[in-house]
Amino acid sequence: MEFSVEVANESHQRYAVEICELIKESAKARGTGIAERKPEYIEEKMRSGKAVIALQGDTLAGFCYIETWSNAEYVANSGLIVAPQFRRFGLAKAIKKRSIELSRTKYPKAKLFGITTSLAVMKINSELGYEPVTFSELTQDDAFWNGCKSCPNYDILERNQRRMCLCTAMLAPSQEELEQMEYDLSNLILSVA
Numbered sequence: 751m752e753f754s755v756e757v758a759n760e761s762h763q764r765y766a767v768e769i770c771e772l773i774k775e776s777a778k779a780r781g782t783g784i785a786e787r788k789p790e791y792i793e794e795k796m797r798s799g800k801a802v803i804a805l806q807g808d809t810l811a812g813f814c815y816i817e818t819w820s821n822a823e824y825v826a827n828s829g830l831i832v833a834p835q836f837r838r839f840g841l842a843k844a845i846k847k848r849s850i851e852l853s854r855t856k857y858p859k860a861k862l863f864g865i866t867t868s869l870a871v872m873k874i875n876s877e878l879g880y881e882p883v884t885f886s887e888l889t890q891d892d893a894f895w896n897g898c899k900s901c902p903n904y905d906i907l908e909r910n911q912r913r914m915c916l917c918t919a920m921l922a923p924s925q926e927e928l929e930q931m932e933y934d935l936s937n938l939i940l941s942v943a
């Protein structure tokens with residue numbers, strides 16, 4: 751299947767209601783209390799170039815947006831969704847890859863992170879350079895954790911003073927950290943040669 755996967759802009763705002771419906775329906779199907787997104791919020795993400803949209807022709811196929819936390823020390827890719835008829839074609843991975851590139855371009859100093867119970871997302875993240883970490887390595891921004899309040903497992907998070915819950919936390923290096931790693935590696939190769 752052929753899809754276009756691109757950074758969203760104002761011309762895509764007409765898909766915002768459909769995206770919110772998809773997110774809501776899939777949360778219902780999975781039994782998660784994921785925070786509902788309002789179309790206005792999605793539209794703002796599109797206007798500010800902080801979202802990635804996948805289309806097949808004019809048909810919405812998938813979506814994801816980015817959010818920063820702790821004064822842009824961290825960036826998260828949120829609201830990842832693929833329409834049911836387009837699942838299992840590698841589309842979520844393509845959206846996530848584009849979204850990671852966008853995050854690193856816009857916020858080169860920000861570490862990338864996510865929390866998830868989804869096996870598909872864990873696989874995608876691992877293939878794209880994320881590693882599992884404890885919650886201590888993530889943003890401590892209250893605004894981020896307040897997003898968990900609508901989750902049925904919130905009492906577990908609270909009971910553990912945010913140190914652990916049922917989600918797996920995953921972290922990937924910032925653009926600057928990646929460049930430093932590449933620099934260190936090339937120096938190591940030179941010193942061995």
Ligand SMILES: CC(C)(COP(=O)(O)OP(=O)(O)OC[C@H]1O[C@@H](n2cnc3c(N)ncnc32)[C@H](O)[C@@H]1OP(=O)(O)O)[C@@H](O)C(=O)NCCC(=O)NCCS
Pocket residue numbers: 776829830831832833836837838839840841842843844865866867868869870871873874877
């Ligand atoms: C999760 C979701 C985004 C995956 O989309 P997708 O386009 O089908 O995913 P991909 O085709 O890119 O698959 C990526 C990997 O996950 C695996 N995968 C996909 N769906 C899976 C599932 N339901 N269970 C287990 N593995 C799955 C694929 O086999 C693939 O693995 P591989 O790289 O080893 O082959 C999609 O199912 C969805 O929108 N679900 C509802 C919303 C959701 O759960 N969002 C994540 C919130 S954290």
